[in-house]
Amino acid sequence: MRILIVEDEPDLLRSLAQALREEGYAVDTAKDGEDGWFKAESYDYDAVVLDVMLPGLDGWEILRRLRKVKKTPVLMLTARDQSRDRVKGLDTGADDYVIKPFDLPELFARLRALIRRSADKTTNVIEIGDVAIDVAARIVTRAGKPVELTAREYALLEFLALHRGEVVTRTQLYEHLFDENDSTLSNLLDVHVSNLRKKLGAEFIVTRRGHGYCIE
Amino acid sequence: MFDVQCSVFDVPLMKPFKSIKWRLQLWYGLILVVVLAGFGFTAYQLEKGRQMRRVDDALHRRFNALAGALRRPPPRQGQPGWSFDRPQRDEPPPDDRLPGENPRPPREFHLPPADAWMFETNDPAGYYFRIYGPVGNEPERNEIAHFGNWPSRAGVEDRITGGINAPPRIGSPPVPFDIGHFREIWDTLPSGEDIVVGVSILAEQKELDRTALTLTVAGGVILLIGLAGGGWLVGRALRPIGDISATAAKISSGDLSRRISTAETDSELGQLAAILNSTFGRLETAFDQQRRFAADAAHELRTPVSVVLTQTQTALQRERGAAEYRETIEACQRAAQRMRRLTESLLALARLDAGQEPIQRVKFDLSQTVWNCVELLRPLAAERGIRIQCELPPVEAPGDAERLAQVVTNLLANAVQYNKPNGEVRVTTKLQGGLVLLTVSDTGPGIPAEHLPHVFERFYRADPSRSSGQTGLGLAISKAIVEAHGGTIEVSSRPGEGTTFTVVLPANV
Numbered sequence: 001m002r003i004l005i006v007e008d009e010p011d012l013l014r015s016l017a018q019a020l021r022e023e024g025y026a027v028d029t030a031k032d033g034e035d036g037w038f039k040a041e042s043y044d045y046d047a048v049v050l051d052v053m054l055p056g057l058d059g060w061e062i063l064r065r066l067r068k069v070k071k072t073p074v075l076m077l078t079a080r081d082q083s084r085d086r087v088k089g090l091d092t093g094a095d096d097y098v099i100k101p102f103d104l105p106e107l108f109a110r111l112r113a114l115i116r117r118s119a120d121k122t123t124n125v126i127e128i129g130d131v132a133i134d135v136a137a138r139i140v141t142r143a144g145k146p147v148e149l150t151a152r153e154y155a156l157l158e159f160l161a162l163h164r165g166e167v168v169t170r171t172q173l174y175e176h177l178f179d180e181n182d183s184t185l186s187n188l189l190d191v192h193v194s195n196l197r198k199k200l201g202a203e204f205i206v207t208r209r210g211h212g213y214c215i216e
Numbered sequence: 217m218f219d220v221q222c223s224v225f226d227v228p229l230m231k232p233f234k235s236i237k238w239r240l241q242l243w244y245g246l247i248l249v250v251v252l253a254g255f256g257f258t259a260y261q262l263e264k265g266r267q268m269r270r271v272d273d274a275l276h277r278r279f280n281a282l283a284g285a286l287r288r289p290p291p292r293q294g295q296p297g298w299s300f301d302r303p304q305r306d307e308p309p310p311d312d313r314l315p316g317e318n319p320r321p322p323r324e325f326h327l328p329p330a331d332a333w334m335f336e337t338n339d340p341a342g343y344y345f346r347i348y349g350p351v352g353n354e355p356e357r358n359e360i361a362h363f364g365n366w367p368s369r370a371g372v373e374d375r376i377t378g379g380i381n382a383p384p385r386i387g388s389p390p391v392p393f394d395i396g397h398f399r400e401i402w403d404t405l406p407s408g409e410d411i412v413v414g415v416s417i418l419a420e421q422k423e424l425d426r427t428a429l430t431l432t433v434a435g436g437v438i439l440l441i442g443l444a445g446g447g448w449l450v451g452r453a454l455r456p457i458g459d460i461s462a463t464a465a466k467i468s469s470g471d472l473s474r475r476i477s478t479a480e481t482d483s484e485l486g487q488l489a490a491i492l493n494s495t496f497g498r499l500e501t502a503f504d505q506q507r508r509f510a511a512d513a514a515h516e517l518r519t520p521v522s523v524v525l526t527q528t529q530t531a532l533q534r535e536r537g538a539a540e541y542r543e544t545i546e547a548c549q550r551a552a553q554r555m556r557r558l559t560e561s562l563l564a565l566a567r568l569d570a571g572q573e574p575i576q577r578v579k580f581d582l583s584q585t586v587w588n589c590v591e592l593l594r595p596l597a598a599e600r601g602i603r604i605q606c607e608l609p610p611v612e613a614p615g616d617a618e619r620l621a622q623v624v625t626n627l628l629a630n631a632v633q634y635n636k637p638n639g640e641v642r643v644t645t646k647l648q649g650g651l652v653l654l655t656v657s658d659t660g661p662g663i664p665a666e667h668l669p670h671v672f673e674r675f676y677r678a679d680p681s682r683s684s685g686q687t688g689l690g691l692a693i694s695k696a697i698v699e700a701h702g703g704t705i706e707v708s709s710r711p712g713e714g715t716t717f718t719v720v721l722p723a724n725v
Contacts, residue, residue: 011523011547019530079518082511101522104529 006036026179033057052078067093169212281331350408456485512675520551568696583608631658
C-alpha cells in the first residue's frame with residue numbers, strides 16, 4: 001500500500017512517515033501544496049493524508065483538483081475542529097477527517113478502513129481458501145495456524161488479496177509497494193513472491209506471464 | 217384590541233399595572249375623565265345659568281309689573297285688566313282682632329292689560345304672586361293680593377319672613393332663589409309692600425336633568441372612544457419596545473445575529489433600536505473575534521501537540537537506537553519551544569487586554585532602544601545578507617522602554633524575515649510636531665492589498681502555513697503595546713517594493 005502524506009510541519013511529517021513505514025506502507029511525503037498536488041496527480045496512491053493548512057496550494061484546493069481526475073481516498077488532517085470545516089471537507093470529497101492532535105492507532109485504523117472501502121471490502125478479514133488475512137491486525141493464518149511474514153511480504157500479499165481475481169502488473173506492484181525513497185531492484189519482487197509461495201502454497205499466487213501476478 | 221397588543225409584552229410575564237402600557241392607559245384615562253367632567257360640569261352650569269337667567273328675566277319683568285301696578289292709582293271701574301281687593305284668604309273675623317289694632321284700609325290693586333297677559337290663569341305650573349302690605353303691628357302680614365298656586369313652603373317661610381325685616385335693597389335688583397320646584401323673587405318696595413313672584417321651574421329642571429344625562433352619556437362615549445384610541449396609539453407607539461425586548465431576549469439566549477427591525481427609523485424608538493442594533497453588532501463582532509481568537513489559539517497549539525504525540529507514539533512502538541531517540545526528543549523540544557512562545561504571546565496579549573501591569577511613562581531615548589534592537593538582530597540579518605540602515609537622531613519619548621523594544625524587535629524581525637535575499641531594512645526615528653515617529657521599512661515582496669487591513673489581527677497570516685515558525689501574534693502584540701502608550705501603528709505596502717510600518721507615539725505625557 002502506498003500512501004502520500006502532505007504536511008508542512010517537518011517534525012510531524014517525518015514522524016508520521018516513519019510510523020506509517022513501520023506499519024508496512026510505502027510512504028511518499030510532500031511538505032507544501034505544489035509538491036503535494038504534483039505527487040497526488042502523478043501516482044495512483046492507495047490513500048492520501050492531506051493537511052488543510054499548507055503553503056502554496058492549501059488542502060482544499062488540492063482535494064478539489066484531485067477529485068476532478070482521481071478517486072484516490074483522501075484523509076484530511078486538520079487543526080480546525082469546527083463542524084463547518086468538517087462539512088466542507090466531506091463535501092469537497094474528502095473520505096475521512098482527522099483532527100489534530102490525533103492518536104496514531106486511530107489514524108492507522110482510519111487509513112485501513114479507507115483503503116478497505118476503496119477496494120470494496122467490508123470486513124478486515126480476507127479469506128482465500130484456507131488462508132485468512134486480517135488486515136487490521138496484520139496477521140495471516142493458514143488452516144488456523146499463524147504464518148510469519150516480513151513487512152514487504154505482507155504488503156505484497158495484502159495488495160494482491162485486495163485485488164483478488166485481477167491481474168496485478170509488476171509496475172502496479174512497484175508503484176504501490178515501494179515509495180520514492182526505496183532503491184529496489186526488480187528481482188526483489190520475485191523474491192517476495194517466491195517466499196510467499198513457500199509459506200502459503202505454490203498455487204496461491206499465479207504468475208501470468210507477460211502480465212503480472214494474480215490471486216484467484 | 218388591548219389584549220392582542222398586550223401579548224407583545226408577554227415575553228417575560230408582566231403584571232398588568234406594572235407595564236408602561238397600562239400605566240399610560242390609566243393616567244390617560246384619569247386625565248380624560250377629569251377633562252370631560254370639567255367640560256361637562258361647565259356646559260351644565262352654562263346651560264343652567266342660561267335657563268335661570270331666562271326664568272329670572274321673566275320673574276323680574278313680572279315683579280316690576282306688579283310693583284308698577286302698586287304705585288299706580290286705582291283704575292276706574294270696568295277698565296280691562298285684573299283687579300284685586302281683599303285677598304280671598306281665610307282671615308280671622310274682624311272681631312277677633314286685638315283691641316287697639318288699627319287695620320289699614322285694604323289697598324286696591326289693578327294690573328293693566330299690557331301686563332296682565334303675564335299671568336295665565338289656567339296654567340297650574342304658571343306664575344304666582346302675593347303682595348303684602350307694609351309691616352305694621354299685626355302679627356300676620358296684611359295680604360293685599362295673591363294669584364296662582366302657592367307652593368308648600370314648609371321651613372322656608374320663616375327664613376323669608378326674617379328677610380323682610382332686613383333693610384330694603386334700594387337700587388340693586390332682588391335676587392331670585394329656589395324653593396323646591398319653584399323659583400321666586402321676594403322683595404320689599406320702598407313704600408313698604410312686599411311682593412313675592414314665583415314660577416314653577418319643574419320643566420327647566422327636567423330639561424337640565426336631560427342635559428346632564430346627555431352630557432354624561434356623551435362624556436362616557438367620548439371617554440370610551442378616547443380610551444380605545446389611546447390604547448391603540450399607546451400600543452402602536454410601544455410596539456417597537458415589544459420588538460426590542462423580544463429581540464433582546466433572543467440575543468440574551470445566545471443568538472447574537474438577531475437585529476431589531478427598524479422600519480420607523482425617525483421615531484425616538486427607531487433611533488433607540490438603531491443604537492441597540494449597532495451595539496448588538498459590536499457585541500457580535502467582539503464575540504466573534506473572541507471565539508475566533510480562542511479557536512485560533514487552540515489551533516496553533518494543536519500542531520505542536522500532534523508533533524509530540526506522533527513522535528512519542530512512533531518512538532515507543534519498538535526498541536530504537538540512541539540516535540533515533542535523540543531525534544524524537546529534539547522534535548519534542550522544538551514543539552515545546554513553539555508552545556512556550558505561543559503561550560507567552562497569548563499571556564502577553566491577555567495582560568495587555570486586561571490592562572494589567574500598567575505602562576510606565578518614563579522619558580527615555582527611543583533611538584538608543586532602537587539601536588540596541590538593531591544590534592541584537594544584526595546576526596540574523598547578516599545570515600540572510602540583509603543590510604540594516606539606521607537613521608536614528610536622539611528622540612525622547614515617555615513610555616516603557618522594555619515593551620517598546622519588544623515592538624521594535626518584532627518589526628525588525630518581520631522586516632528581516634520577509635525581506636528578499638540581500639535586501640535592505642531601513643529604520644528611522646524622528647520628532648515631528650509633538651509626535652515621535654518610528655518607521656521600519658523592508659525591500660521584501662510586500663503585502664498584497666487584500667491582506668493589509670488584517671495584518672494586526674491575531675493569528676492573521678498572509679501565508680496560511682505555519683512554516684514561518686512565527687506565532688502570528690507579533691504584530692497584534694505590537695499594536696496592543698503601542699496603543700497602550702496612546703500611540704498608533706500603521707502599515708503601508710507596495711507589492712514588489714516593500715513594506716513600511718510606522719509607529720507614532722505622543723512625545724509628551
